[in-house]
Amino acid sequence: MTKHAAGTDAQEVSVDPDVRDLIETVTGSHECAEHDHGWWGRLDELGLSRLAASEDRGGSDAGWPAAAVLVKSLARRACAVPVGESDLVGDWLLERAGLPAAPGLQDVWVDEGRQDRRIVASTVESVVVLRCDGGRAAIALAPPTIVREREVSGRWPDGVTWSPVPVDVARGAQLRLALVKGLRVVGAMESAVDVAVTHVTEREQFGRPIAKFQAVQQLVATMAAESALAAVAVDAAVLEMALHGDEMDRVLPAVAVARSCAGHAAGLVARNAHQVLGAMGTTKEHRLHRFTMAMLAWRSEGGDTRTWDRQVLELAVGRHQLGDLDFNEHLLVRHTTPGGTS
Amino acid sequence: MKRPLALAAVHPRSDLGDLRREVVEFLHDQQDQGLFVPTVDSWLTGWSADFSKAVAGRGWLGMTIPTEHGGHGLSYLERFVVTEELLLAGSPVAAHWVADRQAAPTILRFGTDEQKARLLPAIAQAEVFFAIGMSEPDSGSDLASVRSRGRRVDGGWSVSGTKLWTSGAHHADLMVALVRTSGQHGDRQQGLSQLMIDLSSNGIEVRPIIGMNGSHHFNEVVFDDVFVPDSGVLGSEGHGWSQVTSELGFERSGPERFLSVAPLVTELLKAIRSRAVDPSPDVGQILARFQALHQMSFAVAAALQSEQEADTAAAAVKMLGTASEGALVELADLLVAPTRDGRVIDELVDQASAQRPGFTLRGGTNEVLQGVVARGLGLR
Secondary structure (H helix, E strand, O other): OOOOOOOEOHHHHOOOHHHHHHHHHHHOOOOOOOOOHHHHHHHHHOOOOOOOOOHHHOOOOOHHHHHHHHHHHHHHOOOOOOHHHHHHHHHHHHHHOOOOOOOOOEEEEEOOOOOOOOOOHHHOOEEEEEEEEOOEEEEEEEOHHHHHHHHHHOOOOOOOOOEEEOHHHHHHHHHHHHHHHHHHHHHHHHHHHHHHHHHHHHOEEOOEEHHHOHHHHHHHHHHHHHHHHHHHHHHHHHHHHHHHOOOHHHHHHHHHHHHHHHHHHHHHHHHHHHHHHOHHHHOOOOOHHHHHHHHHHHOOOOOOHHHHHHHHHHHHHOOOOOOOOOOOOOOOOOOEEOOEEO | OOOOOOOOOOOEOHHHHHHHHHHHHHHHHHHHOOOOOOOOOHHHHOOOHHHHHHHHHOOOOOOOOOHHHOOOOOOHHHHHHHHHHHHHOOOOOHHHHHHHHHHHHHHHHHOOHHHHHHHHHHHHOOOOOEEEEOOEOOEOOOHHHOOOEEEEEOOEEEEEEEEEOOOOOOOOOEEEEEEEOOOOOOOOOOOEEEEEEEOOOOOEEEEEEEOOOOOEEEEEEEEEEEEEEHHHEEOOOOEHHHHHHHOHHHHHHOHHHOOOOHHHHHHHHHHHHOOOOOOOHHHHHHHHHHHHHHHHHHHHHHHHHOOOOOHHHHHHHHHHHHHHHHHHHHHHHHHHHHHOOOOHHHHHHHHHHHHHHHHOOOOOOHHHHHHHHHHHOOOO
16 A cells, blocks of 8 residues: 555556566667667566557556656657557547558657658658648558658648548647657656766776766756756646546646646756756767757757747636646735826 | 756646635635735735734635644645735735744754743744844855854753844744854864744844835844743754754745745736736746746655655756746836836835845855755766
8 A cells, every 4th residue: 555645636647667667677778770660669578668559559558647657767768760640649540530550660750831840750640630720630541652742842741631620639649749848858857867976986097077066067967956856847738638637628738737847848958958967968979969959859849949938928817727736816906106007 | 976966847636726725715805905015025014913813814825834733734735725815915924924934943843841832833823923043244145154152051041142133033932043052163063053032032133124115124232131931942052953944844945935026927917918018928928938837846845755865856946946037127127117107016016126136145045055056966
């Protein structure tokens, strides 16, 4: 019987320790090569490729918390294989469009008419594409070759089948995708912090580990703290998704807060990590860039940081609660000061 | 790899939301009656015995004190949400702040039965107010170097020395002072005691320290052979240091470490809403940050409630939170400056700007906290 602090709902959203152990053991010290579809095959064999999808669609129905553990764990290994996107967003969209589960691994792309990201064709069987146009939304399941045509020509070829989905489903999918990317950023940041901590305690200059210098301690302490802050915000959004996934007025603020925090943290963590690693951290050979470049890329996928900042502000100005803390409730001040009213 | 900052977010039970709403209603009511005006840094600057008594009357002081000692036997998380709402409204909680937040837990943990019986119910009823005496003219960050001395006399101690930056000492009834009672200066953490000193005693002089904006919250308190009876010794003689450090996790991670400028945040949102101020995305960034700080702070409180170690995480919350308070003040100042017009928000910005330097200095400077986090990570 786990001890839960009074005042929490810990039990409802905890992850089965066996699932957690399996994920950690399997991902182990694996560091992904850039296009590692074989790695997905291994996860699939072990029943980890579709943790959140429902059982009648070949999934484990284990929910967001378990799937989030996997996404973070893979991101800690700098793995770009879109397991989370496929399970938590792609299959979810297909289901809501009344389509069967697609074989293999899907990436997810929200086509906003720009060329904002290259789909890595060799890692996936197909791509779930979401397009929103005015008040309407539709999805298609496209093979990588077709997606490549769209990337090159800027247009979708004829013959792609578009299935309409309600606009709120499209918005839901975008939030889920945004949260998956946020989890990736958090995983990559955690590894960057680990690399930095290890390095400064081992690297010696002036007769001592560079960790002994306060200036270095400040860089590492700050990046670790900012990373932890973002991680809690993303974790809180996962809880909202798990407990209130159908309530847009709860998940939108939670995801927006999480993505804003993660995006800004990534900038600081990447910068501080490279600063303490020195020149060797800038090389292809050293592993650091795989985490820092990944966090900087991922923080702009599924929505960019500044847009999320604006989204948070828009919600607050519109008197929506961002979370438990509500700055809107207070101040019925009857101040009248010379030259103005409150 | 040590990961002392790895915290899981905690989802609050729904009844904590109900408790928040009760506190908000109480605060609206108090404001409707004109009983307080929201201020920045109200837990330091807003002293109102009447307000504290009203809060006590609702059962919101001594929340975590067991009922057999006159408290309400509730959890740290319930106390946490009440504190957040009181701070969000910028309400005048300074009078009971030290008593409820620091003195009560210490008395509960280390006090004698007589002290518990005499003081805990009184704290819960806002009938006794405390100040904290730690810093001295020559001892700021280096607290173990304090020179205030207690000399053994018949039935107690005779205390001489000077305490500095004691907020509210000009109002409070008792001061919990860190004083050397054995050994000598240079023994550092050994031989220090916590003494509860009656501030109406002979030999005490409280001199105001005026802040740069003309306000008076801090004091210099000079002790000249002040008698403190044995019943004023809190915990064990000579073990004051470990007593002080035992509560640091709670003290460092509380919502006052990121909500000192909450009324200014609310006013800034109003100003953006009415288009008096530009809707800068930087405001969105900092609002998101405050939510995250709340989540991290709440998670630390939950960890401490379950008696898990969270001192490094608590230091990180304080470090990030106080810096964010300052960042909000800076941002607000930049945003309101083009249209300054004697508005409420302008007044709050001025209040906040004067209070801001203290945010990252009090209760452990950010530079010291960085060192604490670094130590927790294994760097020192």
